[in-house]
Amino acid sequence: MTPAHAGKSDFEGVVVNKPWGYEYLMYQNGAVGLWYLSIRHGARTSLHCHPRKKTGFVLLDGEAVVQFLNDSMPLKPLGKLMIRPGLFHSTMALSPSGVALIEIENPCDKTNLVRLEDEYDRQEKPYEGAEALAPMHDACVRFEEPASGQPRRYQLHSCLFSVERIEDAAGLRERDLREIIVVLDGGLVSNSGEPVLSPGDVVSASTSARLAQTFAAPSGVSFLSIRKLSDA
Numbered sequence: 001m002t003p004a005h006a007g008k009s010d011f012e013g014v015v016v017n018k019p020w021g022y023e024y025l026m027y028q029n030g031a032v033g034l035w036y037l038s039i040r041h042g043a044r045t046s047l048h049c050h051p052r053k054k055t056g057f058v059l060l061d062g063e064a065v066v067q068f069l070n071d072s073m074p075l076k077p078l079g080k081l082m083i084r085p086g087l088f089h090s091t092m093a094l095s096p097s098g099v100a101l102i103e104i105e106n107p108c109d110k111t112n113l114v115r116l117e118d119e120y121d122r123q124e125k126p127y128e129g130a131e132a133l134a135p136m137h138d139a140c141v142r143f144e145e146p147a148s149g150q151p152r153r154y155q156l157h158s159c160l161f162s163v164e165r166i167e168d169a170a171g172l173r174e175r176d177l178r179e180i181i182v183v184l185d186g187g188l189v190s191n192s193g194e195p196v197l198s199p200g201d202v203v204s205a206s207t208s209a210r211l212a213q214t215f216a217a218p219s220g221v222s223f224l225s226i227r228k229l230s231d232a
Contacts, residue, residue, distance in 0.1 A: 044092035046118035056202035062099030106200025172212035
């Protein structure tokens, strides 16, 4: 098994070991991949970019700092961030116990990677190969595809996750405003058909609710909601 292509089978059921920790694929459809990342204290990912895909982060546990070429942004749970294609970034774990986060990619392509700098001598090298793959362990959580009106719920890092499918925008208008919404499929569009909330977008529930007041979801919306268990 090698990650030579971006297909779903490349990373199904495996953990990708990294010099800073590990990651594994939690969910994937035709447009979006969700990855769980565990980064050790003091370790950081390479300073890299994805030229042809947008990336989102939701920090689940610990404190981190995301560094760019000229500035940085701290993150605490449930901090979120969207990164445009081509933006160089690196994530460093500040907490003694490390950090856990979800990375959202659109489109799904782990090979779309350019490394500029790396503490582990991987600059300008491609994504990890078969030697870095290991069987998925019992602590790994995988999200299943939801049926319309039948949410699938999970717990991880003192957070409640709900993978849901709704058929119209009304389902986004009355969400708990403490939630983070990750669009998995479908979305909201303008009257002219322009996407205003699309797969891979990471927004607050207040943002998605406001957009849903005006824009329609002609193809429905599949999404992941995340909130702290203390807020449930």
